[in-house]
Amino acid sequence: MTEPTDAGTVIADPGLLALEGVPYDQRPAKLEIRGLVKVFGSGAARVVALDGIDLDVPAGGFVSLVGVSGCGKSTLLNIVAGLERPTDGTVTVDGDTVVGPGPDRGVVFQAYSLFPWRTVAENVAFGLECLNVGRGERRTRVAEMLGVVGLSEFADRLPRELSGGMRQRVAIARALVTEPDLLLLDEPFGALDLQTRRSLHEFLRLVWQRTGATVLMVTHDVGEAVYLSERVAVMSTRPGRVANVVDVPFGRARGPELRRDERFMALEDEVDDLLHQPR
Amino acid sequence: MTGAPDAAAPVREHRAATPAEAGSRETGHTTEGRPRPGSRGRPLGTLGRIRGQLSLPWRLGLGGLGLMGLVAVWVVAAQATAGAEQGVRVPTVAATWSALTDLWSSGTLQSDLTASGERILYGYGISIAIGVVVGVAIGAFPGVEGGLEAPIGFVRYIPASALTPLMLLWLGVDEAPKITLIVVGTVFFNILMVADVARGVPRELVHAAATLGASRRRIILRVVVPHSLPGMVDVARINLAAGWLMLVVAELLASDEGLAVRIARATRFLNFDVMFAVLIVFGAIGVLSDLALRGVRWAVAPWDR
Numbered sequence: 001m002t003e004p005t006d007a008g009t010v011i012a013d014p015g016l017l018a019l020e021g022v023p024y025d026q027r028p029a030k031l032e033i034r035g036l037v038k039v040f041g042s043g044a045a046r047v048v049a050l051d052g053i054d055l056d057v058p059a060g061g062f063v064s065l066v067g068v069s070g071c072g073k074s075t076l077l078n079i080v081a082g083l084e085r086p087t088d089g090t091v092t093v094d095g096d097t098v099v100g101p102g103p104d105r106g107v108v109f110q111a112y113s114l115f116p117w118r119t120v121a122e123n124v125a126f127g128l129e130c131l132n133v134g135r136g137e138r139r140t141r142v143a144e145m146l147g148v149v150g151l152s153e154f155a156d157r158l159p160r161e162l163s164g165g166m167r168q169r170v171a172i173a174r175a176l177v178t179e180p181d182l183l184l185l186d187e188p189f190g191a192l193d194l195q196t197r198r199s200l201h202e203f204l205r206l207v208w209q210r211t212g213a214t215v216l217m218v219t220h221d222v223g224e225a226v227y228l229s230e231r232v233a234v235m236s237t238r239p240g241r242v243a244n245v246v247d248v249p250f251g252r253a254r255g256p257e258l259r260r261d262e263r264f265m266a267l268e269d270e271v272d273d274l275l276h277q278p279r
Numbered sequence: 280m281t282g283a284p285d286a287a288a289p290v291r292e293h294r295a296a297t298p299a300e301a302g303s304r305e306t307g308h309t310t311e312g313r314p315r316p317g318s319r320g321r322p323l324g325t326l327g328r329i330r331g332q333l334s335l336p337w338r339l340g341l342g343g344l345g346l347m348g349l350v351a352v353w354v355v356a357a358q359a360t361a362g363a364e365q366g367v368r369v370p371t372v373a374a375t376w377s378a379l380t381d382l383w384s385s386g387t388l389q390s391d392l393t394a395s396g397e398r399i400l401y402g403y404g405i406s407i408a409i410g411v412v413v414g415v416a417i418g419a420f421p422g423v424e425g426g427l428e429a430p431i432g433f434v435r436y437i438p439a440s441a442l443t444p445l446m447l448l449w450l451g452v453d454e455a456p457k458i459t460l461i462v463v464g465t466v467f468f469n470i471l472m473v474a475d476v477a478r479g480v481p482r483e484l485v486h487a488a489a490t491l492g493a494s495r496r497r498i499i500l501r502v503v504v505p506h507s508l509p510g511m512v513d514v515a516r517i518n519l520a521a522g523w524l525m526l527v528v529a530e531l532l533a534s535d536e537g538l539a540v541r542i543a544r545a546t547r548f549l550n551f552d553v554m555f556a557v558l559i560v561f562g563a564i565g566v567l568s569d570l571a572l573r574g575v576r577w578a579v580a581p582w583d584r
Contacts, residue, residue: 113483130494
């Protein structure tokens with residue numbers, strides 16, 4: 001099984017190339033998180049999971065949230081997805097307040113999120129069914145998306161017949177097929193072995209470069225965050241805050257050779273130190 | 280390991296097996312027990328291996344052996360009680376068989392099967408339908424769960440057979456009280472067990488569906504129900520035995536035909552062979568319906584075989 005090296009031609013947006021070189025903070029924000037607070041429980045069991053998070057993701061941007069386990073990064077992603085309500089603060093996408101989950105924000109979970117009774121093609125078609133897309137168009141778009149993730153031959157297989165890496169590619173295809181404004185990734189490669197993870201990094205990088213998707217990814221893998229993102233937000237634990245923001249200056253066009261670049265390794269070490277610094 | 284032949288030799292000597300142990304290794308025979316000198320580890324066993332799995336020939340062989348044991352007990356019991364005028368009397372296998380063929384050739388067995396089968400079909404069918412709808416609602420919606428679990432938990436502990444007189448008073452002696460009894464005797468188990476099955480739907484799947492734009496109605500119909508389907512068939516299979524139990528209770532009180540009626544009639548004339556014949560019919564129906572529902576489960580959920 002070779003992982004795909006070509007992300008195809010889905011909604012390629014030449015306008016994005018113009019973004020190259022524009023200072024990060026001057027690009028229009030797609031996602032705006034303002035003063036976000038999440039408190040679980042009350043009384044003695046009260047836990048402040050998120051304490052005043054401010055974060056922007058510009059259109060076509062790729063931002064990663066890194067933090068040790070339990071820092072609230074997945075809670076933050078769930079709030080953006082609309083699966084949890086914030087205690088205070090707002091999340092807006094293109095100016096609209098998020099009040100619940102919707103197909104404008106595609107989510108890829110860590111694992112076990114494919115419908116086991118549906119074939120690969122039927123899994124990818126789920127979002128289109130929800131949008132009442134007709135059968136013919138559904139078939140075309142699913143086939144196109146399966147081509148993008150390199151799983152055309154596996155269209156009629158059940159998820160349990162696929163490897164972990166292939167399943168995550170199906171999950172990404174399922175999230176992308178409705179052309180969401182925002183792609184939210186919750187430790188999408190956390191359950192995979194190193195080789196599979198690396199090939200999926202290439203896959204995701206190509207998808208991002210060619211589709212112009214706006215991505216917010218949660219991970220605990222610093223190398224993954226630095227390799228893929230334009231900006232890395234480092235979270236502290238209890239209360240969960242964005243402790244540091246590190247810009248990644250390697251541009252949109254990257255490749256595996258970047259991993260051996262000294263600047264890359266230095267930046268990886270810097271983020272790693274920020275993540276583990278004593279407070 | 281060419282460098283230290285003299286170092287390896289004593290180790291090999293130390294591990295050499297005694298003839299007895301060598302023999303047990305050759306036959307592959309392992310019995311659980313204490314570690315023996317010259318061997319390491321505690322054998323896990325074969326037939327007694329905890330959570331172990333048997334090959335198909337072993338399973339079929341042991342199953343056949345068990346059934347033969349049951350027949351052997353019957354034969355011995357029949358022999359021991361032969362000629363007794365009262366007390367325990369067990370009919371012979373031959374007498375039971377001829378009673379069974381008589382029931383068949385006279386057409387009694389067919390009409391009894393039809394009468395009992397129809398009651399089960401309607402009663403248990405209604406029970407499953409209610410169980411699926413209410414159970415899924417309890418398993419899916421916390422509001423329904425909060426409101427219904429306590430009352431159902433209470434009613435569940437009322438023995439349904441204790442409701443028989445009430446049903447007869449309310450609904451007369453026709454088919455209605457019998458079907459109602461089967462429903463009442465099984466529906467609460469079905470509801471609570473289906474609710475458990477629906478609660479077993481992974482939250483990840485519900486969340487994935489919601490983020491893909493599915494309405495709550497679609498999440499119920501396209502995620503919760505398909506994921507619960509094999510579990511629901513299991514629930515139907517397990518609780519069917521309770522359905523037959525309630526059928527017997529209902530038929531013994533007021534009925535003209537039905538399998539339990541046949542037993543009650545035979546009691547009056549001390550026809551032990553007829554009673555045994557009907558008991559065997561009950562057992563056979565149970566085994567067949569169990570196999571059929573296992574087949575249904577296998578067919579409806581290729582992803583969960």
